[in-house]
Amino acid sequence: MTTIAVLGAGKIGEALLAGLLRSGRAPADLLFSERHPERSAELTARHGVRAASPAEAAREADVLVVAVKPQDIDTVLTEIGDLRVGTLVVSLCAGLPTSLYESRLPAGTPVVRVMPNTPMVVGEAMSAVSGGTHATEEHLALVTELLGAVGRVVRVPENQQDAVTALSGSGPAYFFFLVEAMIDAGILLGLPRAVASELIVQSAVGAATMLRDSGEHPVTLREAVTSPAGTTISAIRELEVHGVRAALIAAIEAARDRSVELGRAT
Ligand SMILES: NC(=O)C1=CN([C@@H]2O[C@H](COP(=O)(O)OP(=O)(O)OC[C@H]3O[C@@H](n4cnc5c(N)ncnc54)[C@H](OP(=O)(O)O)[C@@H]3O)[C@@H](O)[C@H]2O)C=CC1
Numbered sequence: 001m002t003t004i005a006v007l008g009a010g011k012i013g014e015a016l017l018a019g020l021l022r023s024g025r026a027p028a029d030l031l032f033s034e035r036h037p038e039r040s041a042e043l044t045a046r047h048g049v050r051a052a053s054p055a056e057a058a059r060e061a062d063v064l065v066v067a068v069k070p071q072d073i074d075t076v077l078t079e080i081g082d083l084r085v086g087t088l089v090v091s092l093c094a095g096l097p098t099s100l101y102e103s104r105l106p107a108g109t110p111v112v113r114v115m116p117n118t119p120m121v122v123g124e125a126m127s128a129v130s131g132g133t134h135a136t137e138e139h140l141a142l143v144t145e146l147l148g149a150v151g152r153v154v155r156v157p158e159n160q161q162d163a164v165t166a167l168s169g170s171g172p173a174y175f176f177f178l179v180e181a182m183i184d185a186g187i188l189l190g191l192p193r194a195v196a197s198e199l200i201v202q203s204a205v206g207a208a209t210m211l212r213d214s215g216e217h218p219v220t221l222r223e224a225v226t227s228p229a230g231t232t233i234s235a236i237r238e239l240e241v242h243g244v245r246a247a248l249i250a251a252i253e254a255a256r257d258r259s260v261e262l263g264r265a266t
């Protein structure tokens, strides 16, 4: 059986562990590495998965998933020390290119770069995968299978990963921000917070399901809500006056630029 080790079991690392367990991987085939003993104990109690040092994890693993913050990559690569020949390294880190790993790990190490997102915790992640110089079709297929257990997976050329990071990696945060603002609007209009929250969250679930399942373009779906001389068009005019479309485009461009910067900083 393939042994998978997750270095850095924070928000994304723990979501992946939980998803792999949900998809039927045995706890004995998984291990993780965390900096603080209390966090390790908490994770082992919650998931029944073993904690190990980065060096132990690297020695045992067939697949080594790196899920530390990009700023911690130097430390973790130093800590893992020697890697078994052929160990597949999977990086979930924003901005970090496969060439960074290839330059620091034994020659020929296969590396796959992945950008997932937090809906992984409910099995609804969107992940994009790109192979490094030594990643074969089998490596990409294995990573696609692993990530497929926690959501959808697409393949992209590595030079698109910074854009992917800005769109779907950070994307859930933009939707949460929008929902938060819409709930605030409900409060302004005098609704109790709980009622405003239920109205908006269910509307978001319904709209997302229509987007995914109807096959319709978002413009068509929006037009179906927008009655002539009705309420929706009054709101849409305000969104355009306040430059919400341009703000979103600029925000996503800034996120892409930050991803590029994180890659250059290491
Ligand atoms: N959150 C998100 O939405 C997404 C995140 N990512 C990427 O995933 C990676 C992790 O992000 P996220 O889960 O949010 O971050 P977290 O900070 O929640 O998780 C990282 C974990 O790694 C631990 N860690 C740091 N250094 C080491 C080390 N040397 N050995 C063992 N454990 C270590 C951290 O401990 P400590 O807290 O002590 O530092 C922390 O628990 C990032 O690179 C990010 O770019 C990708 C897609 C989406």
Ligand SMILES: O=C(O)[C@@H]1CCC=N1
Residues within 6 Å of the ligand: 094, 165, 169, 170
């Ligand atoms: O904000 C970040 O840097 C990480 C990467 C994508 C989502 N969260």
